[in-house]
Amino acid sequence: MFDRLTLPLMCAPMSFASSVPLATACCHAGVIGGWQGGTITPFELFEDYLTALADTGGAPPIVNMPARWGSDPAGADRLALLERYRVPLVLSSLGDPSALVERVHGWGGRVVHDVTTMKHAEKAIAAGADGLMLTCAGAGGHTGFLTPMAFVPAVRGMFGGLLIVAGGIADAHGIAAALALGGDIACMGTRFIATPESGVVEGHRTMIPTVGADDIVASAAMNGVPAHWMRQSIEAVGLDAKALPNVRSPMPEGVMPWRDIWSAGQSVGLIDAVEPVAALVARLKAEFEALPPGPDWRARLTAIEAGWA
CATH class of the missing domain: 3.20.20.70 (Aldolase class I)
Known part of the structure; x- marks a missing residue:
C-alpha cells in the first residue's frame, strides 16, 4: 500500500x-x-x-x-x-x-x-x-x-x-x-x-494563516483533556484565554469545543x-x-x- x-x-x-x-x-x-x-x-x-x-x-x-x-x-x-x-x-x-x-x-x-x-x-x-x-x-x-x-x-x-x-x-x-x-x-x-x-467552518479555516505560535493556548477546560486552541477563538466566545482552569469547565451557552472554539497546533x-x-x-x-x-x-x-x- x-x-x-x-x-x-x-x-x-x-x-x-x-x-x-x-x-x-x-x-x-x-x-x-x-x-x-x-x-x-x-x-x-x-x-x-x-x-x-x-x-x-x-x-x-x-x-x-x-x-x-x-x-x-x-x-x-x-x-x-x-x-x-x-x-x-x-x-x-x-x-x-x-x-x-x-x-x-x-x-x-x-x-x-x-x-x-x-x-x-x-x-x-x-x-x-x-x-x-x-x-x-x-x-x-x-x-x-x-x-x-x-x-x-x-x-x-x-x-x-x-x-x-x-x-x-x-x-x-x-x-x-x-x-x-x-x-x-x-x-x-x-x-x-x-x-x-x-x-471546518470558514472562520476556523481562515484564522489559521493569520495567527502565530504564541496564539496557541493549551487547556483542558474545554473537554477535560489537554488540547491546543487558538486564543482568538477562545476570546470570541467570551472566555478569558489567560484565566482558563485546567480542568473541564462549563462553556458559555450554545458553545461547543472544536465547532465554536477552534483547535490548531503550534x-x-x-x-x-x-x-x-x-x-x-x-x-x-x-x-x-x-x-x-x-x-x-x-x-x-x-x-x-x-x-x-
Missing part, C-alpha cells in the same frame, strides 16, 4: 475537520488520508467515507476509532463495515487495542495506535499494534507533551514497526526531521485544516495561506525533494510492509 505514497506524509483524522472531500483529496494526491470514524461521525457518513475511499487508486486511507470498539458492542456496526470494505489501516486511540488488532488482522488490515507517553507506547507494542503514532508536543487538538527529539528515538530504540510522527509539522523541513529522528511517516493536522476541502506560524490539497502536496513534494538526501523512506516502508505479509 505504501508504494502509492507521493510523500511520507499522513493527514491526521480530526473532529469536525475530517471530511470525505479532504480524505479523498489526500489519497488522490498520494498522502495517507485520515478520517475520524468515532462517535463524532454519524453512521451514514461513516459509510459515505468507505464508499468514496474504496478505490481511490492513490495512497491508502486510515480511519481513527476508539480502541475499545474492538470488543465493545457500540462499535460492532462500524467494525463490520470496515471489514466489508477491507480498510487497510486503522488508527486506534484511548485504551487497549489488543481486541481491535485481532479483529483488523482478520481481514488483512493493520492497526496503528496513537500514544503520547513511553508507558502507553510500551503497552501498545505489547498489545500487538503494527505501528504507533507518536503525538508529540505542539500538536493541535489533544496534544502530547514530549518533544519529538526525545520521544521518537526512544520509541524507535525498542520498536521496529511503523512510526508516524505528529505534532508541530507543517512543512518539508518537518517531514525530513521526523524521518531523521527515526520516524517513517510525518503527520500533519493543522496544515490540512487550512485547505478548502476540510470540514505549526500555525508556518502556514500563510489556505491552499487546496493537490497544490499543497505538490508544493511539499517539491520542497522535500529539494532538501539534502535523508533516510531512504521508501525502502524502509517497503521493508515494513513486507514484514506484515
